[in-house]
Amino acid sequence: MEDYILQMQQITKIYGNGIVANKDVDFNLKQGEIHALVGENGAGKSTLMKILFGMEKPSAGKILLSGKELNMNSSNDAIANGIGMVHQHFMLVETFTVAENITLGNEPKKGLFVNTAKAVEFTKELSEKYNLPIDPNAIVKDLPVGMRQKIEILKALARGARILILDEPTAVLTPQETDQLFIELLNLKNQGYTIVFISHKIREVKKISDRLTVMREGGHKGVFITAEVSEQEISNQIVGWEVNIELDKKSRKKGDIRVQVKHLSYYGSNDVLVLDDVSFSVRAGTILGVAGVQGNGQVELIELMTRARDIETGQIKVNGKDIAKLSVKQLRDTGCSYVPEDRMRQGVGADASIKENVISNQYNKPPYCQNGMIQQKPIDDFADRCISEYEIRCGSSATNLSMLSGGNMQKVVVARECSTNPAVLIAEQPTRGVDIGAAHIIHERILKLRDAGSAVLLISADLSEIMRLSDSLIVMYDGKIVAYFENPEQVSEQELGLCMLGSVKHDPKQIRRIVNG
């Protein structure tokens, strides 16, 4: 048997809502390797790592560290055993300095007070030792994301971590920061540290890791030596079948203008201009994609369009009607549907059944409601139709939404919003956190709506989704529309990326002319 520093054997984790996040997973680490853990969203990577870091207790299975069984009740136990984790969302006190953050919890003391000078010195030594240069006196909130990640890594090392878990470390980094991170990781590896690198970006995995474990649907699907597998093979393993999802996208027939946004500006909190004179229109039978790094005004734009916020300056027309004074119900009655980004917050009632969820936008309309009375039969039929059409995996239409997996929940949302044959569909991150099968169904449905003559506004952070589905594409940066593409499928990701970062801008006048056309 090989010499493993850490073994996770037959790990099973079942959450309180009945979701099986891990099933009989084996995961082994060799001393001094960079081991990638890859898989789709919801494949169980994060759960497995939470178990390793002591944040969740496994329902079955055991963890061996250097051959000794570990029984952890909290992440403190994991830290005590030399396991450190850098979370996707950083856990730093933003108003503290770097040194204060790194020594937080075991500060050097001087009587009753914290010995700041010593903390600074300690941090300096640490950063030199690991070759992670950082200014100990800088305030965290002034630092860019890449630096904050460095602090998190140092924090884990300062607490004696020998095994470092990095949860999607590159998701928030620019390409340059990613390169820098990789140099630092290799440096740590050479000093004998073991690193778990969680990612779903195959290219990065290929570049940095020594070995990789693939997870799919809660189980492990094999361990590979990275050098021996191609990118294509890895992605096939992740998805579980030959990746060849071609969407049947017919040529479009342009219709009349369904959505018209004119000179829309909006000031957010702190009087920051989050939308700056945005104008565009969407025609019937087309999909307009909105690309952009998150936080560049997309959220506010959608909230204005769905009447979750009041319009300050500018105008939005749906089906020729100014929506400024409409209630959400009136807006929906004009034929507007909306798939929200955060399904748990807005999209579903988790403690209500599938039946109750699929009629929430037409509960008061015939045939589901006659003279104020809810009509059970038509609702049952409709719910069953949604379940079979969208392949929603569930016990029955009476099952509560909280019992469904994320992908199936999302199908319920999309089924509800598409079932009314809306004149306008606003789809915000419609396949976030959804498995590929479900995403495919959702994409098909959106295209079907477009072919049937709906105008679709698609907002997504997933570039491949937006490029494959959209008929035309706008890019938002810093509250403005900075670029417009007519045939998104022919645009390269690099070109789009430069626009999203704001380094390439199209001529505003030209954009306006085309977009309003």
Add this chain to the structure above:
Amino acid sequence: MDNKSRLFPVVRTAAALLISFATAFLIIVCVSKTPLESFYIFAIGPFTKMRYIGNIVEYAIPVIFSGLGMAVLFQAKLVNLGGEGVFYISAAIVSFAAIFFIMPAFIHQSAIILLGAVIGMAVMSIPAFLRAKYNGSELVSSLMLNSILLGVGQYLLNTKLRDSNAGAQVSYKFVPSTAMPVIVPGTKITSGLLVALASVLIVYILLYKTKWGYMLRMSGINDEFAKYSGISTFAAVVLAHLVAGALMGMGGAVETISMHKRFEWTALPGYGFEGCMIAMLANNNPIGVIGASLFVGYLHIGADLVARLSDVPTEMIAVLQCVILLLVSAEGFLQGLRQRWIEQGVK
């Protein structure tokens, strides 16, 4: 697995009751010289005589109304403890109608119950409006309202209704036509029971079979989801308050003309708070409210009997109720069992 997950609240409630009984037994052992006898009186005593069984039902009638009202509010995720005040003011005001008007019995009683409902709705519309329009906490406003309503009721009793010939602080006698008829011979169970049961049925239909009930429940389950779907959460908040107000107002009226000859409450009657516990025991299900109310009635009669026939003080019942309430309302109670069930179900 679905069936089991639905069963879980029932099991949890049953376990809570079992523990409460064990607690009751412990308390009795501590304070009584003859613990076994005392416990027998407490646990079995209420079923030994028709009159005692009648007492249980009599006790249950008003709390069915308040339990229903609380169930409606809880389903809409509203915590309004104004039931106390509504019971009190409704009883005070319908007393006018019961003292100063003379009508045929059935019409008189119906009018009084209806009046109670209207008073309840009027009172509850205040916290409803404050919550729906200004997002003011209905918990705070309803609690303050209780004190105000108690003061107003006292004022009415002392200045307008008080019978100076009676020795105590009570009103004039009600006219005989207001007394609700007894429907079970040998007890004091009145037709108020029928009104209560009819209310249960109506609330059930309202909540589960009408669009208004759907609107109310969805707002309670996730108000962001409701707003996003185009459901008016303003309307849901107001509706839940009005329905609860009507129910509790009716409860005050029914109790007044079923069990009393005069208006004689000089403090808040306690039915409003009891409603909270009943709604929780019933898991906010209108049908379950009947069983929960009978159970609470049974506890009370048991405690009364113990106080009368043994050496155990009646305060014990308060301790007992608190234990039940704590266990039933503690979300995490028996969570381990639930997790095991789920894991078995998955495998």
